[in-house]
Amino acid sequence: MAFINYSSREIQLKIVYYGAALCGKTTNLVTLHKQITHAQKGELVSLATDADRTLFFDFLSLNTKTLPGFTTRFQLYTVPGQAIYNTTRQLVLKGVDGIVFVVDSHWDKMADNVESFSNLQENLIENHLSLVQIPYVLQYNKRDIPNAAPINYLEFTFNNRANRALAFESVAATGSGVLETLNAAARLLLAKYSKTPNANVTGMSQPNLSVAVPPSDMNPPVPTTGNAVA
Amino acid sequence: MTGIGMLTAEDQMAIEQRLADFLAKSEAQWSALVDKGGNLFAQSGDTGNLDLSILSALAAGSFAATHELAKRLGESEFSALYHEGHGQHILMSALHHECLLVTIFGERTNIGLVRFYAQQVTVSLNELLQQAREKEALATPLQIEGDFLNDQATIT
Numbered sequence: 066m067a068f069i070n071y072s073s074r075e076i077q078l079k080i081v082y083y084g085a086a087l088c089g090k091t092t093n094l095v096t097l098h099k100q101i102t103h104a105q106k107g108e109l110v111s112l113a114t115d116a117d118r119t120l121f122f123d124f125l126s127l128n129t130k131t132l133p134g135f136t137t138r139f140q141l142y143t144v145p146g147q148a149i150y151n152t153t154r155q156l157v158l159k160g161v162d163g164i165v166f167v168v169d170s171h172w173d174k175m176a177d178n179v180e181s182f183s184n185l186q187e188n189l190i191e192n193h194l195s196l197v198q199i200p201y202v203l204q205y206n207k208r209d210i211p212n213a214a215p216i217n218y219l220e221f222t223f224n225n226r227a228n229r230a231l232a233f234e235s236v237a238a239t240g241s242g243v244l245e246t247l248n249a250a251a252r253l254l255l256a257k258y259s260k261t262p263n264a265n266v267t268g269m270s271q272p273n274l275s276v277a278v279p280p281s282d283m284n285p286p287v288p289t290t291g292n293a294v295a
Numbered sequence: 296m297t298g299i300g301m302l303t304a305e306d307q308m309a310i311e312q313r314l315a316d317f318l319a320k321s322e323a324q325w326s327a328l329v330d331k332g333g334n335l336f337a338q339s340g341d342t343g344n345l346d347l348s349i350l351s352a353l354a355a356g357s358f359a360a361t362h363e364l365a366k367r368l369g370e371s372e373f374s375a376l377y378h379e380g381h382g383q384h385i386l387m388s389a390l391h392h393e394c395l396l397v398t399i400f401g402e403r404t405n406i407g408l409v410r411f412y413a414q415q416v417t418v419s420l421n422e423l424l425q426q427a428r429e430k431e432a433l434a435t436p437l438q439i440e441g442d443f444l445n446d447q448a449t450i451t
Binding site: 066068069070071077103110124126127131132134138152157160161247248251 | 303332335353441450
């Protein structure tokens, strides 16, 4: 839940990176921590196991001047992707303002992606929230792998709805698409404070998509390998 | 949602005053009001170079992690949580409206004293939070000129 402090003229907003295990959520934060040079950033904190698997969450705080007259503090969290940590995911979602759902583009990970997206919606309900209320963007990550699922397949699977979310292609490990994703999520959150909201921003509606796929093209291709879920 | 979404300058000052009084009586080092989402609302005292955003996020996370444990014991939640170190300790006390009082203290005082005064300040902080909540319900939502699409609004 956004918090506005009129004394220090500060707005605090919480963005959670959600997705299946090993889809690149932590890598997004690590890359952002390296890439961001102008915003005032805090230390990147990772509560992880010895094998670098997220145990509780990763956390990165960014102080920005994105709203005139206010300091906007974006608090970025990741959730642990592994199935057994569902209670932890529910806890990290507490007070969430915006979500980045990271999709692993590998064909073999489609079932995990779909399960995670469904798990996100269930856990939002546990927190008395839903994707209708909480702005979210999709990030199709690992676009550099040889057997990446086609974008129109991912769009059909994760974004085939009346109000389509903004979606971005990325390679989090190299930094491609990472800042774009964060900025899109940030603008969706900030738009609610605008007296004159821009339709392209508030719109979860039609695209300004970096991976714009015309609705007519949204026929699911048949996966050629792996156990993808249609 | 029962959390606090805004604090006026007046609310903030009143809360900081309560925290400062609490520190003076308990001889603790630092105290803060944070919410269970990890937002820092108000603080008093000194933590040196510690990053307060991280401290708040970790404190909220730590408190949240015990929630399930409490449920298994038939409790709705633990009202307080204490972490004991060699020289520095943390006490976290649950407040109303999804908030927590986080207190760091050292060897100048002891857990009994800190807990005693924490229980007292909890009552007055809950009253202030209730007032803040009532004000928030009547407040006009924050609206700012601009669509925040220019370069300055971009995180870089």
